[in-house]
Structures are given as C-alpha cells and as structure tokens.
Amino acid sequence: MIEIETPNILGIEFWSGCNLRCTYCPVSDPGHKADEMGADMLDRLYDYVYAHPPQILFLQCGGELTSLKDWVGKTQRFMDLQMPHPTMQLGITSNLQKRLAPEEVAAIARFNYFLVSIDAADEDLQRAIRPPAELRNAVMNIAKIRTHCLAAGTEPPIFRMNCVVSDRNARQLDRVFAFAAALGFKEVYLLDVDETVPHGADGPRGLRHMDDETFLAVLQHIQAGVPKLAANGITFTPAKNFWHTLMLRANGQAADHRFGPGETKVCLEPWTYAGFLANGTVAYCCGGIQDSGIDPAWPIDRQVNCETVRAVRDGLLAGGAAVPERCRTCAFAEKGHVRTLAGQVADLPHIRPDSDRQARSMTFPWTIMPDSAIPSYPDLRTERFRELVPASLFTMPRSGTWYLFYFFEFLDALVSGRPWIKTIHGFEDYPSLGFFKLHMHGIYPGFESAGHPDFVEKWRGMNRDDPAIDASRGTIQQYQDVFCPHLNERARVIYVYRNPLDQIVSAFHHKARHRVELGIDRDRYQTAQVAYLNEYARTEGIDLFLAQFMTFDHMRQRAGEHLLMIRYEDLMADPATMFRRMLAFLGADMDSPERQAAIARALEITSRDQMREFERMRGRSLAGDRGEAGQSHIQSGASGRWQDVVSADTIAAIRARMAEFGLDLDSFLAIPQAE
C-alpha cells in the first residue's frame, strides 16, 4: 500500500452552484442542491496546502466559482499561497458567463491555467447546449483578462478550451477548433458526454451512442483539424476516455474488461488527484472513484489516503482479479502490466517514503515530473525569456535525441538545484544555463522563407512523408521571431545528424518496433527483413534523410555563427568535448569548478549503463515508445552497423541520390576516434 504526502493536483470546490443549466450536467437536475464548503473545512484545506503544496491547485473542481458571492475574497488566501510556494501552479475552470468586475479580472489573471467551457462556435448552438450561455460574454471576459495582463506586464494564464462533444456539436467541431485559434487558446481539450448521468430520451448522445454519420463527422473533423490546431500552436489534448472510446468505435472494437494475472489499468489518478467537493465528498479520479462517507473532521492527510482510495491503489497494483470494478470498465485508463504501473507510481513526487524509494534516491535523488503535469509553452516573448538565448536543438530520428535531452536536463537540475526532472522533451527552460530550447525533430527554422526559392521548391517536391522529419513545424510557425536566426539575431540552432546508412538502418528497426504503426509492414519485417530494409533504404529512407539534412546544409553558409552542426558519431566518440562545444555555442558560462563538476556528473548519469538502469527503474523505455515491455530505447549507438545489412546495390543507389544534392556519401562514413 502506498500513501501520498499530497496529491499532484488538488481541487477545491468552493461551491457546487452554477449559473448555467447545461443539458448534460447533473447540476441541471431540478433536485440539485447547491452546497457551499464550510469555513472550517476551508481553514483546514488552507493549512494542508500551506504545509503540502501540490503541483497544481485547482480553485474549483465542479460548480461555477464566479457565480459564488465574494468568490475573490473567499479564494484570495489560497491564491496567495503562491508566495511561499512559487512553483505551485493555480488552475480554474469557468464558463466565463458572468460579467467580470475589474477585481475579478485581476484575480483570474493570477491563475496559471484557465480552462474555459465552450462547446460551440455558434451562439445559438452554445446557448442550446449550455442554456442560457452567451458566447459574447466569454469572448469579452477573455479579452478583459488579456488586456489586464498586457497592461500590467504579466503573463496571461494558459487558456484551454474545454469542449464536451456530443451529437449536438459533433458536426461543428471544425468551427470550434477555428474559434479556439481565433481566441488565442493554447489547448483544446475534448471530453465525451458523461453517459453515466441520466439525460433522458432527448439528452445528448456521446461517442458510443451517436449515429454512424455523426460519429464519422467527429473523426473527420479531428483528422482535418488537429494539424491546423498544431499550425496555430494549439495543443490538442483529448481526455483519455474520449480518445479511448473514439479509437474503439473507429476500429470496430469492443472494450475488453477481462484482466489476467499481472494485468491492470495503468492509472495514476488515485495517487495524483484529490478533489474536495462542497458536500464533503472527496473524489480521487475522473472515473468516478470517490468517497461520500468521509468524516469532514478527519485530518486532510487521512482524507487523501482514506480506505476507499487505498483499496483502489492496492487493487490496481495487484492486478488481475483484484482490479476494482469501477476501473475495469473505465475508459480513462489503458490496460497494461502491473510492473509498468508500479514503476510509474514509484516515480511520482509526493509518495510517502518507503525503504525501496529511499534506497533508490541515494543514487537518483530527483523526483520525476509526470508528463501530464508539464505545462504547455509559456509566452516566449516576455521579458524573462528575452534575457535568455533562444536555442533550438534538432536531431534526426535515432540520432541521439534522448541522450541530448537527458544530458541538458540533468545538467540544469544539477546546476540549478531543482529537485525534479521531466522525462519528455519539447520545450525546456534552463535559466541557470542562460538559455531555453526547443528540442525536437525538425528542419532548419525558417528554411522555407529564408532558403533560396529554387531550392525550397525542389525540397517541397521531396518525399517528406514522415512526421518525424519536421515535428517542430507548428511551434516554429508560432515563434518564428524567436527561433529563426534570420529574424532573431540571438537565435542559436544545433543540429545533430548521423551518417545516412546507420541512420536509415536504425530508423527502419525503430519504426518496425514502435508501439504505433509507422508505415513498416510488420509481417514483411519478420519474414524478409534484409531485403525489405534495402528496399526501404533506397526508396524512402534516403529521401527522408535528405529532406531534413539538406535544409541545414543549404542554410549553413547564411546561418554562419547561428548554426552548429554536430555529427552523431563525434558525439558518441567524445561526448565531453561535444557537449562543451554546444554549451559554449549557447553562451552558457561553465567555467567555474562547480559547473565543470556538474558537466562531469551529467555525463556520468547519462552513460549508457546508467540510462538503462534508469529505464529499468521506470519500467519503460526512455521514449516510452517501444512495442514490447522490456525493450530499451538505448541501442549500442555503434557506427558502421549498416555494413552487415546494406547491399552494394543499395549503397550505389544512395550514393547517386546524394550526389544529386552535391553530397558525397563517403564524407559521412568516417568513424571518428575519441580525442
């Protein structure tokens, strides 16, 4: 049994009343009674949060806070807890229907996350689904909040649109996505209608029960809309149950509620969430695990570790027949192995220490920030970021992406003394090193506008049918003035590339073993691997390589001191020299003995053996992308392995294709020796 010191996300429902009567919400039930949380409970929650700050404090987890009388006065002291706990984030969900007074706008501007409930871009439809909502109220309030932040010079909250999908709005999701972009939302979060709430015969139908045509419309809108959202810098984050249900129905599958030995739901919610409702109930997940029989006089610590939730934690960790009934049918979590869940639980911050964890923490003293707690991009145009060097670090698939990520992540943790690390790369903020970085697979930032038009045209005609070639496109488009050297003098670009033959071979195997289908026929991979690899290398692999590499090579001269190109082979042969070169290129001051020691320690932690141990400890590969349990993301990294499998004909074809771009294959193949 594992207890927690505090949930990662703690929600407080100050009151359960609401100013709307949404067609799918239990609050619309005529028998619904609005409760307000008692002063004594609020006092105890305040003391608890003061002593045990969660990562995110949600000041409302149900009801509509802004419709509570004097809500600003009642929540003020909780917001002020950010002073003693500056890393604690504040979140709120609101329908933004009330005409906000200036002091309310100022209060909302202090939140880090602002979740706005909007189901439609059409005023009549929004009003019909969520009567008597008026879209103009939400639009005006968002404008007021942004205006306040601009005038005060503060960062606005990260706005997320929460959209409940049903047969009512399914055919207008494209408009909802466009509306989110028009209003400057950073995230769009789709939820399925909660069908456990009785809606009556005329109630809205969710993904499972809407008719086929309507369901098809949802699929089509998502397929067409997600790339557009990305192009506008908006993250698409469907609720887990939404995605799960969507995929099952799209693939004509039924959910499997049977659990064999060792199988469980890989769900961290009972360890990471507690929502204190106004009526005294405590909720422990989105899937409906809650306890309404809790004695409000119990200490909060006992409430977050009450018997109900402990039984769920134990059942999930035991797996098989012990998986709790509610979890079996819950679409919020995927089936997996208990080992995977146990590894993830052990990595959580705020788990009450036990001997196992203490032993491990001696060698690995950082807690791991769960992926779900990683905030989206902050606004990179604020004063704080203007003082740092904007770096972008690009790699080819299978060319040291994770090695680079973890080196810088551990180095910054060592230098800054922060007690946690994250395990997903994308945007990293390293003020102690003097830079922030975008870290992805991608082409040279701004290539399409700064490259020679003839060459860009030729490049556009190449096979680029692999999302990994240019995964950073949306972010770069959003922040061209930050990351593109031709628009920002301070921008720095690092590109790590590998010899094309090893890169193609490694990427081919990686795609075949990836947990997601990536265009490799797995039957053929099993039966005729070498022939298949050679065909792939000639027809696809080399063009995918060139489609990325050539953008950097083409810009090399113009970029001058803004671009540092590093060979993967050199990095693997002499990481100390290469990482120091990168740090110097980014202007990081690493001269002091302490910082030199931090570099040495980061190199040690990211050695192949220690990273394998790290994978074993977490129960997943570094990238979390391997198809089979126990597979590692860390391969030997050795150069020249292509020689065992790539035929002379394939080499000749690749050589000829590269020559069309003025490249000499042999210049990539020299194997360096460590300095």
Ligand code: SF4
């Ligand atoms: S009911 Fe669902 S969300 Fe809740 S603990 Fe079980 S699997 Fe997780």
